[in-house]
Amino acid sequence: MSEPENSMRVPPKIGTIKLITAGRITGLPHVVELRYTHQDDSFYVLAGRANTDWVSNALKSESSKVHVGGLVFKVEASVASEKERKSVSEDFVRRYGRRVVKDWYADAEIALRLRQKGPPSLKGEVGGELDSKSSFGAWQSRHLKYESEVSAAFNSASEEYDFTISRNFVNTWIRSRSISLLLNYIRRSDTLLEIGCGTGAEAIKISPHVRRIFATDVAKGMIGLLRLKIKARRLENIVPIEVRASEIARVREYLPDHKVRIAYSFNGALNCEPHLIEFVRGVSSVLEEDGYLICSIRNRLCITEALSHAVALQFGRLNPRKFQPIMVSVGGRDIPSTYYAPSEFVDFFRVEFKLRKTIALPALLPPAYLNSYYVRFRHVMSILERLEPYLGGSFPLNRLGDQTLFVFQKM
Known part of the structure; x- marks a missing residue:
């Protein structure tokens, strides 16, 4: 074995690995973060219970993987011998x-x-979202096709996406708040259209409240995982469709009467759509008269981000979003994303829509990539969460959050 290949086979010595297994019944990816030791081309891990899900999955699955330090190893699981276990415990x-x-x-x-x-x-x-290691200029010099790179990034993120979001308090808070705001507008008889559904977490939570959801995404990996979830949970009222946001008019053939009353898009999916004018025309064509588009995008200025960095004396990072597009890290890949000032984003919609409401997501909590700092001090800062429903929609805070949620109504 050559020296470069041998060095690739030895993982970097960091604190934990992610073990990714396939669910024994559902086939869905199951991700768990584990302490480990590495000996003789093998990872060794300890489990409190022998029948825990990830142990059973690993022993049965032929497609288990270990993700560590930017490397992904295909692995085969077996029960360690008593001799190996003793050595592992000492290590x-x-x-x-x-x-x-x-x-x-x-x-x-x-x-x-x-x-x-x-x-x-x-x-x-x-x-984290802003942990990109490359500049936009460097990315541009590679002459990559943007749509393909975005799709590849979210495909790469798909397996670990639910795991990553669920471990981030701010992200889960934003998701819960977004869904709660949407539920204020829907009726049980509605058919909804989702743009940028990811692995379907929002659609699954919303589906009991409506007749049907057509859930769209640009990434084949995300749509594939949603299909597995639909099968595993026997969800009959979610229809996954692989399509770009700018081509959303293509879903008309699937829709009852070719129209829906409400379309929605959460968590900045539209920040990665370079053809917003085409999207606006397309979504307008599938909405009923007086129908609603409820969407959220990453903001160009976040006041809690600036304050957080100021408190940490990181004055060079007060506004890392100043220059657009900005490079973001998705699934371990760097892609450009365009963040908008609220007024700038609204301008795309003026011809077809009226703006009914603007809400910061969140107004008082920091961005999700600063989650670890917030969680550390949450015992003294949790009052901010209780104030969010009252202040998040008030000017000027509603224009200064990490994300901004807009309620548009078709004219």
Whole structure:
């Protein structure tokens, strides 16, 4: 084995790995973050219970993967021998300390060996939204096709997407608040259209309240995961469709009477659509008269972001969104995304829509990529969450959040 290949087979020594297995019944990706040790081309992990889901999945699955430090290893799982387990326990003490091992692994029922099935593939480490390591100029110089790169980035993110979002309090708060605001407008008889559905988390939560949802996304990987969820949960009123936002008019053939009363798009999907004028025309064509488009986009200026960096004396990062487009990290890949000032975004809609409401998401909490700082001090700052419903829609805070949610009504 050559020296470069050999170095690729040895993972970087960082604190945890992500083990990705396929659900035994659903086939859905199951992601768990684990402490580990690495010996002889194998990862070793300890589990508190031998019958926990991820252990059972790993032992049955032939497609398990370990993601560590930007590398993805295909692995084969087996129960470690007593000799291996003893060696693993000793290595855990050296890596993590006797107290961690005593508190977390004293009663571990099983040790797993995850044997590497060859050299890894490269995948950028999944980080925060603004953790991009490349500049727009460098990206532009590669002459890449934007739509293909966006699709590839979200395909790359799809397996770990739900895991990443669910572990971020601010992200889950934004999702819950967005859904709550949408529910104020819908009727049980409605058919909805979602633009940028991702893995379908929002559609699944909204589906009990409506007749049907046509959920669209540009990424094949996201749509594939939504189909698996629909099958596993026997959801009959969600229809996944792979289509770009700017081509949303193509879904008319699937819609009852070729129209819906409400379309929605959350979490900045439209920031990655370079043809917004075409999108506006397309979504207008599928909306009923007086129908609503409820959408949220990443804002060009976030006051809590500026304040957070000021408190940390990071004055050079007070407004990292100043120059557009901005590079963002999605699924370990860097892609350009265009953040908008609220007035700038509204201008795209003036001919076809009236603006009915503008709400900051959030107004007082920091952006999701600063989640770890907020969670650390949440015990003294949670009052901000209670104030959000009262201040998030008030000027000028409603124009200064990480994201801005707009309620447009078709004229």
